Structures are given as C-alpha cells and as structure tokens.
Amino acid sequence: MEIVRSFPAARAAHLLFLVGWFLLIFPKERAADLPALLIALLLLSGYAFLVLLPARLWSRERYLGGLLLLLAVTLGSRLLYPDFPDHRIFWPFLYLAATAESGGKRGPAVLAAATLTIITGMLLLDGFSFGAWLAAFLVYGTLRSQALLRKAHRTNREQLRQLEAAHAELYRSSVQAMGYAALTERTRLARDIHDGLGHRLTSLIVQLQALRLTIGRDATKSAEMVEDLLDTARQGMQEVRMAVKEWSDDDSRLGAAALKGLVSQTEARTRLAIRYEERELLTPWPEEHGIILYRVLQEALTNILKHAEAKQAVVRVEEAGRELTLTVRDDGSYRAQEPLEPGFGLRGMKERCEAAGGRLVFRALSPHGLELETRLPLAHDDEGERYHGRTG
Secondary structure (H helix, E strand, O other): OOEOOOOHHHHHHHHHHHHHHHHHHOOHHHOOOHHHHHHHHHHHHHHHHHHHOOHHHOOHHHHHHHHHHHHHHHHHHHHHOOOOOOHHHHHHHHHHHHOEOOOOOOHHHHHHHHHHHHHHHHHHHHOOOHHHHHHHHHHHHHHHHHHHHHHHHHHHHHHHHHHHHHHHHHHHHHHHHHHHHHHHHHHHHHHHHHHHHHHHHHHHHHHHHHHHHHOOOOHHHHHHHHHHHHHHHHHHHHHHHHHHHHHOOOHHHHHHHHHHHHHHHHHHHOOOEEEEEEEOOOOOOEHHHHHHHHHHHHHHHHHHHHHHOOOEEEEEEEEEOOEEEEEEEEOOOOOOOOOOOOOHHHHHHHHHHHHOOOEEEEEEOOOOOEEEEEEEEOOOOOOOOOOOOOEO
C-alpha cells in the first residue's frame, strides 16, 4: 500500500495537518501537564514517522501493526488520563487509509473498517455518539473519493501520454510506408522508362539509319519515314513527360505516388485486378491528407481481399472543386439488402476523416459490390489556389 506523499510539498502539508489536528484535539486543561504533553508528542511523532516513511515500505500489515500499537499506547495513557486520548486520535489513520494508492480494491476499505471498529470501541467507552461516528465515516468517504479521483486523473494523463506516443509512432510508420510505396512506384516507372523509351530510341536509331540510305533515292518514301520518326519521337517525349510528372522528387506528389505504389504492390501479390485512375490532381496535398488516404486505401483493399470475394477493383483519385476524393469500387459479393457493419479499422478511418473536416461513406453497387468514397477538403488562397502548409 502506498500513501499520497510523494512530493515534499505534500508531505509538509500532511505534517501541518497533523500538528493542527493535535492542537485541536489536545485538552486545554492538560496544557501544563508534562506527562500529557509527552504522550501527545509521542503520538504526533509516530504519525509524522508514518507520513515520512517511504511508500515502498508501506504495507497492510504495517498499517495494522501501527494501528494496534497506537491502540496500546492510547489504552495505557488512559490509565493516567481517563479522558485522554479519545477516539479522535485514530482519525489520522483514517486519513492514511483513505489516501492509500494501492493495496487492491478492498485493501483500503479493510483498513478503514479496522480503524472505524477501534473508533467505535473508544466511543462506547466514553459514551457513544452517533454524530461523532458518522463524522469519522464521512471523513474517510470524502477523502477516499478525492484520492480515487486524483488517481483516475493521473491514470488518464498517463494513458493519454501513451496514446500520444502510439499516435506519433503510427504517424512515423505511415510516412515510412508511404515513402516505401512511392519508392516502389518510382522504381516501376524507371523500369517502364527503360523498357518503353529505350525501345523507342532503338527504333528511332534503326529508322534513321534506313533514312540515311533512302535520302536522295526516294523522296516520297523518305518523307514517310520522317513522319514515322516524328510520331515515334512524340510518343517517347509524351512518355518522358508523364514519367517526370509522376516521378518528381517534389514531395507534393508523394501522396499520389504512394497510393499508386500501394495499388501496384497489392496487385502484384494477389489475384485482384486493380485499375488505378487519377483525375485533375493540381493542388498539393496536406501531409495529413496523404496519410489518411493511404490508410483508407490500405484498409479498403485489405477488406476486399478478406471479405469481398472480388475479382476486380477500381481506385480513383481526383480533385473536384475544393475537395480531394478517393473512391474504391469492387465487384465483390456484397448486395444492398445485406447489413453493412464497418470493422474497427474503417470506423477509425471514418473518425480520422471527420476530424480532418471530411467524410467517408459506403454505397452498395448494382448488381453486387461495394463503393467506398472518401472526401477531404483542400485549402486554397485567392492567388493561385495553393495549399499553405506541409504537403504529402
């Protein structure tokens, strides 16, 4: 059992309470009586020792032992002074029991019951007073309630600290996962550039070599070959522009690249065919939006693979007006007549969307399948409708 006296200020307050309490209950007519003063100082010193005793040394047994020792000293003192000390000398023990931090749910109550039993016995010796007994009971109840409230407050603060630490760790993990997904997508794009653009450049070289032999011999055929060369060059340039747009090192595209990378990873590791679409992504995303959309897509794809029995899915990301929208559709077995209960993961994502000022909704598709739509607000200004803040 531990007592609330961890801080020096608290211990000083407890000692002041004890001194004030002893001054209150000490009989004025005994003020000039040296033995009575010595008895009071002995009892006060015992209580002060209990208050200053390190919490690790406290236990239920030591409490009961101190209570019995105080009872023995009190009864011995009553041989000299029949009216001193009275039942009030045990009230500080009620305080110690009420402010106990541990000892189980019943520990403090057992100790208080033992103390109240002794107080009741002392009251019977001096003439029972129901008011005095009720006052002792109410003192314990009030102090115990306050101690439990303080303990609950400290527990809540500790849990909040742990929750904040877990949230920070989840945030870092989300950013790392997004970075890995974006890196996967960029690696795929690099491979596509190598395979697609490399093939076109090889084709250009071969056609240019043929053109060198044809020039001056067949003007018509040479002109046709030039047009073919221009078409090939234009297609290659278009591929380069698209790749540069998606492969930019600017983090303003990290969110979209991470979503596309997650789709590519899922499609490569499962039998689910996923079509990814992007439309009008002009405004850089807030980092929090990128993380929310990544987690929603991750949870949606997981649910499709686990429950939907789907063969195909469509993932669409678009910016319309001042909203960023992520839509995930599947051709799974869900039908409109069936009740839909989102799991813990999607409920959490729904709450995160709402906390960011957005919304997440579900819709049944005909004849079967499910659509999940996430909408998040995008902030704009009057000049260029750009988001002022961190991007992801």
